[in-house]
Amino acid sequence: MKVEFLGGVRTVTGSATLLEKDSIKWLVDCGMFQGGKEIEKKNDDTGSYRPRELSFILLTHAHIDHSGLIPKLVREGFRGKVVCTKATLDLCEVMLRDSGHIQEMEAEWQNRKNRRAGGKRAGPLYTVKDAEKSLKCFLTVNYNEIVSLADGLKVRFQDAGHILGSAIIELWVEEGGEGKKLVFSGDLGNSGQPIVRDPSWIREADLLWLESTYGNRLHKSREETTQELLKIVQGAIGHQAKVIIPAFAVERTQDIIYTLGQLMREGLIPSIPVYIDSPLAISATEIFKKNSDYFDRETKEILSRGGSPLDLPEMIYTRTTEESKAINEDEGPGIIISASGMCDSGRIKHHLKHHLWQEKSHIVFIGYQGEGTIGRRIVDGAESVRLFGEVVAIKAHIHTLGGFSAHADQTGLLEWLSHFENPQLEVFVNHGEEKVSMELSRLILERFHLKVSIPQWREKRILFAPEERPISEEAGEEAVAPEETFHLLLRHLDRNYKRLRKKLKRWRGMGEETQDPHRLRQLEEVNRRIEELESEL
Ligand SMILES: [Zn+2]
Ligand SMILES: [Zn+2]
Numbered sequence: 001m002k003v004e005f006l007g008g009v010r011t012v013t014g015s016a017t018l019l020e021k022d023s024i025k026w027l028v029d030c031g032m033f034q035g036g037k038e039i040e041k042k043n044d045d046t047g048s049y050r051p052r053e054l055s056f057i058l059l060t061h062a063h064i065d066h067s068g069l070i071p072k073l074v075r076e077g078f079r080g081k082v083v084c085t086k087a088t089l090d091l092c093e094v095m096l097r098d099s100g101h102i103q104e105m106e107a108e109w110q111n112r113k114n115r116r117a118g119g120k121r122a123g124p125l126y127t128v129k130d131a132e133k134s135l136k137c138f139l140t141v142n143y144n145e146i147v148s149l150a151d152g153l154k155v156r157f158q159d160a161g162h163i164l165g166s167a168i169i170e171l172w173v174e175e176g177g178e179g180k181k182l183v184f185s186g187d188l189g190n191s192g193q194p195i196v197r198d199p200s201w202i203r204e205a206d207l208l209w210l211e212s213t214y215g216n217r218l219h220k221s222r223e224e225t226t227q228e229l230l231k232i233v234q235g236a237i238g239h240q241a242k243v244i245i246p247a248f249a250v251e252r253t254q255d256i257i258y259t260l261g262q263l264m265r266e267g268l269i270p271s272i273p274v275y276i277d278s279p280l281a282i283s284a285t286e287i288f289k290k291n292s293d294y295f296d297r298e299t300k301e302i303l304s305r306g307g308s309p310l311d312l313p314e315m316i317y318t319r320t321t322e323e324s325k326a327i328n329e330d331e332g333p334g335i336i337i338s339a340s341g342m343c344d345s346g347r348i349k350h351h352l353k354h355h356l357w358q359e360k361s362h363i364v365f366i367g368y369q370g371e372g373t374i375g376r377r378i379v380d381g382a383e384s385v386r387l388f389g390e391v392v393a394i395k396a397h398i399h400t401l402g403g404f405s406a407h408a409d410q411t412g413l414l415e416w417l418s419h420f421e422n423p424q425l426e427v428f429v430n431h432g433e434e435k436v437s438m439e440l441s442r443l444i445l446e447r448f449h450l451k452v453s454i455p456q457w458r459e460k461r462i463l464f465a466p467e468e469r470p471i472s473e474e475a476g477e478e479a480v481a482p483e484e485t486f487h488l489l490l491r492h493l494d495r496n497y498k499r500l501r502k503k504l505k506r507w508r509g510m511g512e513e514t515q516d517p518h519r520l521r522q523l524e525e526v527n528r529r530i531e532e533l534e535s536e537l
Contacts, residue, residue: 001175001463005349005455006047007031010434012213013065014042021175024050026152027057028184033066035370043125054076059084059164060186062091071126074134075351080508085157087165087291089138091250094283102129154431160200161189162406163251164294180206187211188408192222194258197296201319201419208425212432213407215440226259232362232399233269241360244395246348246375248341249281251406252367254288255339259307265340277324277347278339282317285310298435328354342373351526353387361396366404421514427452
């Protein structure tokens, strides 16, 4: 059983792990690298496998840093299944299309630049069409259901409480008579987060992949954070000002809508216009409403009382660019929720240009700000930032509200880890900036005395191997009884035959049997030898 760490190691984006047992190869997550040219080069280099060799991709959740390269793999020949929950598929439908659109736009922009410089044409990583085609490969499973993927390979998805449909993946793998249980935490949610349930506890595992996004930080409590937001909104209303909230379209936006709704239901703030200024966030909110069976108990209770936890009295969806621009002509207080969450792209940049220099405006950060992003610079206290080629001074009130995070903090991660019962558990810390993963690893070692490491990008390891038997030495020959040798050979033959059948079936499924006379000849040869042996016996 082998592993190759392909992404989301010593960084937060590009989550992907390649696993291999017998002749089966598969991925857990297939994320896109984001955060600048250097790291994004890795999107062109998917590692030491060919997409068509993969039997399936197990997908923890819909965020692009976990799902974003699926259309690229399908474009390059992947014909297996993408296994995930139904809510993840629904969200991927809008997110992968949107990502395809962004790829097309970026390629067009790059080409215009290249043409001016006399350079070559570059194609997009993938297109909207590729994204649509990839959606046909999806296969949905329910939480808590054990599904057999292949001989000696079973999977179960458990609620990770991070975004709607997000999962912790448990894998039972058998190879050569050895069996191990692998667990992938995916992104772990923040306990007490609205709408989604709290992360499920897992007790058993031999090998664990543990995320570490906030492995070095403690979030403020939910109540404290809600109070902070309340004060900011009250202050803005008092000054007839706007509150700008850069938010990821999925989960953060719905979380804020829910919380504002709660404050309004309790009469703590009056109804004011709340603009949802991101087509993706609008679609995602609609998907949330359709998947209420994934909600936590509190949110279901609001529904059962006839309430609508994802609606506000003056919620304004702005789908078109014109509608978006018109927001800033509206006088008076209001809240603008827009994407992207890290301010690197999208409509939020226009709102920042309009509001950052105004002393009365409030900018409220509620999500993770990656290294090198505009959001990170603002949060870190820059005096100005460049937006659309223009220097914009930062005079507005800047707030960071950690309690709205969709990720467990250091305490949350360690608490979740404490439920594992195996003292031999081996932990791979991933999905975190290097120094953060290191800090969490140190704590895991100190507190739980577990074997822990932080893999390198493209590092390969053997996770476990069937026990080796001596074969060529004399002593070895003596040790293995003849009947056992025969028995072993028969077992090998059975296994090889099954694997070959499976590969051939897959190969035929691709409609390639007529295109490759070489393969057909090889097959004839195998048949001939079997017949020869049979007649000899
Ligand atoms: Zn995520
Ligand atoms: Zn992630």
